[in-house]
Amino acid sequence: MTLVSTTLTTELLLHRAGTKSYWRGLTYRESVLSLRVHSRHVAARVRGGDDSAYVVELSWSGTHLVGACSCPHGSEGFFCKHCVAVGLVLLDRGETVPPPDAEDVELKDVLRALPAEVLRELLYEQAAGDPQLRARIISAR
Structure with a gap:
C-alpha cells in the first residue's frame, strides 16, 4: 500500500508550477503582502509586477495541491508564480497548507x-x- 502525502515541499511547488513559474516565484516571496492560514486553506495577497494585488488561495483536493490566483495566468487555471511565492513563504515560516480533512x-x-x-x-x-x-x-x- 502506498501512502500519499499532503506535505508541502519545494519539490511539490516546482512540480505544480513548472520550472519557469517556480523560478519566477522565488523572486516574489517579498511581494507577499498578507498571508493567513485558515482551517482548510491558505489565503494571501501578493503584489504583482504592475503593483496590483492578486488574491491567492492554496488548498488540497485530496492529495493534489491546488493553487488559485486572480492574476491573468492564474485565472487561466495555472499554478502561477504568486502561488509559488505563497508556498515558499509558508515553508520559510515553518507553516503549511492544512490537510483537506482538518477540522474546520x-x-x-x-x-x-x-x-x-x-x-x-x-x-x-x-x-x-x-x-x-x-x-x-x-x-x-
Whole structure:
C-alpha cells in the first residue's frame, strides 16, 4: 500500500508550477503582502509586477495541491508564480497548507453563532440544488 502525502515541499511547488513559474516565484516571496492560514486553506495577497494585488488561495483536493490566483495566468487555471511565492513563504515560516480533512474550527465557530433561522435558510438554499444533501436531510428526520 502506498501512502500519499499532503506535505508541502519545494519539490511539490516546482512540480505544480513548472520550472519557469517556480523560478519566477522565488523572486516574489517579498511581494507577499498578507498571508493567513485558515482551517482548510491558505489565503494571501501578493503584489504583482504592475503593483496590483492578486488574491491567492492554496488548498488540497485530496492529495493534489491546488493553487488559485486572480492574476491573468492564474485565472487561466495555472499554478502561477504568486502561488509559488505563497508556498515558499509558508515553508520559510515553518507553516503549511492544512490537510483537506482538518477540522474546520473557523466554520464551526461561525455556525454556532448564527441564529437558527439563518442556518435553516442557508441549508435550504444549498439542499435545493444538491440532491444528495437533500436526501441526507430528508433521511435524518
